Amino acid sequence: MGIDDRLADVRRSFERLHPHQAQAAVAEGAVLVDTRPEFQRRAAGAIPGALIVERNHLEWRLDPASSGALPEATDRATRWIVLCDEGYASSLAAASLRWIGLPHATDLIGGFQAWRRAGLPVTPAVG
Template identity: 65%
Template sequence: MTPPRPPGARTIDEILADRRRRLRRLPPTEAYARVRDGAVLVDIRPAAQRAAEGEVPGALVVERNVLEWRFDPQCAARLPQATGYDVEVIVLCSEGYTSSLAAAALHELGLTRATDVIGGFHAWRRAGLPVTRPAVPAT
């Protein structure tokens, strides 16, 4: 039996839908074109996932747990790519769920050009876009 929700509680599906309303999410081919035009592709997947699935050559790896600190233009821990609030950041996760939440968090920092890839790395690979082979063979 599901416990009753406390007042104000929302499901993850409701939260995800709310966050996605802020984004203009990109199909993999459009994301690839934007990256070729200067957008920063940020892979937020954990190391084990990247090893098992492969990687996108040239993607900046920033694991999800530190993303906001690395892209906040006001933070001392920011990356050199965090050049200001107008930087175009395209977030990539495995299937396109966590990346939506992460891109919405970047919006809250003022990076309103942040978005994510519809379908994540799996869709990127299915689209025939550049990827490396997994470091760990699938079992």
């Protein structure tokens, strides 16, 4: 089984959200988590209000039981919506969060690029 098969399996295991669905979920209390590296956020902009947690820190920062948990990581019932640039790495990241006991983790279909194409709020690129 290659990465494309694994990605397809992961994506079938939870409901992913389109940009407008994600925006509505955030309005209802979900937390949007931008895992893109700083250079991508600087070059393309960011989503106002999104929690910035680069991918290599994600599990430790969002697990309420972790000594490195962020203040927002207070409950395993939190609905985390992970995004990357195009929606590939975020699917695997959401699956990893589910694996560590965060059952409501999901991701944004199409990532930041889809959010921007949908005309949703984005801060300007820097530089």
